[in-house]
Amino acid sequence: MKESFKATLKVNKKAIEMNPFVEEFLARTSVGAVSALRGIEDMKSLEIHQEKSEVKISVNGNDILLNPFTNEIIHNTLVGLVSSLKGVGRIDSLDISVTL
Numbered sequence: 001m002k003e004s005f006k007a008t009l010k011v012n013k014k015a016i017e018m019n020p021f022v023e024e025f026l027a028r029t030s031v032g033a034v035s036a037l038r039g040i041e042d043m044k045s046l047e048i049h050q051e052k053s054e055v056k057i058s059v060n061g062n063d064i065l066l067n068p069f070t071n072e073i074i075h076n077t078l079v080g081l082v083s084s085l086k087g088v089g090r091i092d093s094l095d096i097s098v099t100l
Contacts, residue, residue: 005031010095011088022085027098029081033074037064046098050075 005027009016018026034046040059047058055071055078057064066074079091 006099008095008097009082010093011082012090012092012094016082016085016088018085026081026096029077030096030098031100033077034059034064037066037070040064044100046096046100048074048078048096049093050078050095051093 004024007018007023007027007030009018009026030048031043031046034040034048034057035043042060044060045058049056053072053075055066055074057066057074078094078096082088082094083091
């Protein structure tokens with residue numbers, strides 16, 4: 001894996017500032033969860049959009065279909081991680097963008 005990733009996070013359409021540790025942790029957690037899916041190879045960019053409990057993922061500009069089980073695991077993982085960040089309250093939507 002590369003030494004570092006670039007990540008941005010929006011919660012309820014509001015940008016959340018992250019220190020380098022949080023940015024790296026969020027990026028690696030997101031990339032790790034998605035890279036475990038079948039058919040994910042040579043990831044250069046990752047976009048995750050979550051509205052309520054529905055997760056939409058795009059890798060290198062290609063949409064990835066999720067079954068209900070995978071959707072729930074990724075949803076719960078990301079909400080658990082992001083909800084613990086300073087300044088984040090109720091999460092109605094979140095957007096994560098990672099560049100490798």
